[in-house]
Amino acid sequence: MSVLLSKSLHSSTFRVALLCILIFGTVVLVLFSYGYLATDAYVLSRSDQAIDADQADLIKAYHDRGRHGLIETIARLQAEQARADALYLLADTSFRRVAGNLSTWPRPLQSSSGRSTFAATNREAGLLDRPEVRASFETLPDGFHLLVGRNVGDLNKFMTSIHVALGMAILLIFAVATVASVAVTRRTVGRIESINATTDAIMQSGLDKRVPLRGTKDEWDNLAGNLNKMLDRIEALMAEVKQATDNVAHDLRTPLARVRGRLEKASLGPRDSGTDQALIHASIGDLDDVLRIFASLTRISQVETTGRTAAFRSVDLVEISAGVVELFDAVAELKRVRLAVMGEQSLLITGDRDLLFDALANLMDNAIKHGREGGQVVVEVARHDDHAILCICDDGPGIPDHEHENVFKRFYRLERSRCTPGNGLGLSLVAAVARLHNAPIKLLSDGQGLKIEWRFPLNAT
Numbered sequence: 001m002s003v004l005l006s007k008s009l010h011s012s013t014f015r016v017a018l019l020c021i022l023i024f025g026t027v028v029l030v031l032f033s034y035g036y037l038a039t040d041a042y043v044l045s046r047s048d049q050a051i052d053a054d055q056a057d058l059i060k061a062y063h064d065r066g067r068h069g070l071i072e073t074i075a076r077l078q079a080e081q082a083r084a085d086a087l088y089l090l091a092d093t094s095f096r097r098v099a100g101n102l103s104t105w106p107r108p109l110q111s112s113s114g115r116s117t118f119a120a121t122n123r124e125a126g127l128l129d130r131p132e133v134r135a136s137f138e139t140l141p142d143g144f145h146l147l148v149g150r151n152v153g154d155l156n157k158f159m160t161s162i163h164v165a166l167g168m169a170i171l172l173i174f175a176v177a178t179v180a181s182v183a184v185t186r187r188t189v190g191r192i193e194s195i196n197a198t199t200d201a202i203m204q205s206g207l208d209k210r211v212p213l214r215g216t217k218d219e220w221d222n223l224a225g226n227l228n229k230m231l232d233r234i235e236a237l238m239a240e241v242k243q244a245t246d247n248v249a250h251d252l253r254t255p256l257a258r259v260r261g262r263l264e265k266a267s268l269g270p271r272d273s274g275t276d277q278a279l280i281h282a283s284i285g286d287l288d289d290v291l292r293i294f295a296s297l298t299r300i301s302q303v304e305t306t307g308r309t310a311a312f313r314s315v316d317l318v319e320i321s322a323g324v325v326e327l328f329d330a331v332a333e334l335k336r337v338r339l340a341v342m343g344e345q346s347l348l349i350t351g352d353r354d355l356l357f358d359a360l361a362n363l364m365d366n367a368i369k370h371g372r373e374g375g376q377v378v379v380e381v382a383r384h385d386d387h388a389i390l391c392i393c394d395d396g397p398g399i400p401d402h403e404h405e406n407v408f409k410r411f412y413r414l415e416r417s418r419c420t421p422g423n424g425l426g427l428s429l430v431a432a433v434a435r436l437h438n439a440p441i442k443l444l445s446d447g448q449g450l451k452i453e454w455r456f457p458l459n460a461t
């Protein structure tokens with residue numbers, strides 16, 4: 001756990017999380033500060049409005065009835081219970097109290113006029129607990145001084161509470177965000193470490209390891225699932241490469257061994273033009289078989305790796321099928337197999353005609369070769385929704401269900417002794433052409449025949 005925590009704290013995810021926390025905290029601090037200052041300004045403005053209203057009344061009384069009317073108005077305002085927080089003071093030219101509920105003139109306010117906030121230290125009965133005062137003062141025409149104020153102690157208390165709440169909220173936000181970032185980072189680093197551990201195990205022991213899934217179906221489980229599928233695919237490809245290598249070695253060893261044996265025998269015997277000529281022809285035939293294997297491998301690789309779509313154009317699937325049937329008509333007659341094309345008169349798809357012809361020819365060759373002698377092979381072309389369906393049916397022994405996927409592998413042959421002609425590359429080419437044309441192939445076999453269904457996307461009309 002300590003190692004995981006250390007990696008979490010040093011991870012880029014944690015640094016990004018801290019940066020996000022800093023940005024978020026700054027935004028929150030700015031918003032809270034704006035709210036605090038706006039509230040403070042609003043409350044002070046309300047106090048200033050009340051002070052200005054009282055001050056206007058007092059000045060009006062002074063102008064209307066003189067100093068005596070001003071004193072009476074101050075007494076009346078003091079007597080109103082609703083104005084318990086209101087502060088008034090009328091002082092003479094020497095700042096001695098004449099009327100009001102403040103006993104002395106505040107020393108900081110001994111200028112001619114203005115507005116200020118101060119602490120009232122000496123007041124008459126009814127003093128408030130927190131005598132912070134917001135006041136407006138001025139000098140009257142006769143030299144006397146008038147002060148009108150409001151106790152803002154509650155405001156200060158309220159603003160202090162807001163200040164404390166703001167500080168606590170910011171600390172709480174940073175604390176929760178930090179804990180959350182550590183937790184999220186640990187989770188992220190934990191899943192990454194799980195993937196790293198699996199990759200290390202694969203490098204050390206092989207492709208049999210898989211990234212563990214937690215069943216959460218989140219993006220990490222999706223990533224782990226995709227990595228496991230990729231590993232399955234790589235493992236299958238490696239198995240195919242190994243099998244292909246073994247099969248290539250087997251298929252090449254026989255003709256090359258025959259060539260070597262003939263040459264060795266010829267080197268030890270007397271020269272004879274007829275015998276030498278036969279040996280040369282036989283050796284050329286064996287070497288041609290080897291070259292055909294390499295040519296087939298090269299063509300399959302080209303189809304799979306280069307995605308040769310430059311020759312794609314609109315082609316008629318029925319016309320291609322008829323051409324293949326015509327090509328194999330003579331071969332079918334030797335086995336007394338009947339060939340037929342059924343279905344649509346014309347069906348257009350987009351593809352490479354030569355590759356489709358060769359792939360269909362491989363399927364036809366297999367159907368005739370492995371079908372029943374005296375039987376039939378039917379090529380059916382039909383339209384189904386937005387797809388063209390090409391089916392090749394024979395009445396041979398079929399292929400077991402568990403072998404359906406294997407027969408498309410390179411060099412894979414159901415006949416394990418590998419004594420019959422062939423190299424197991426025909427259906428591999430068919431599979432490569434099918435993937436190139438985005439046309440999946442499905443095998444259907446009931447033990448009394450084989451049906452190969454090939455589904456192509458139709459041309460848009």
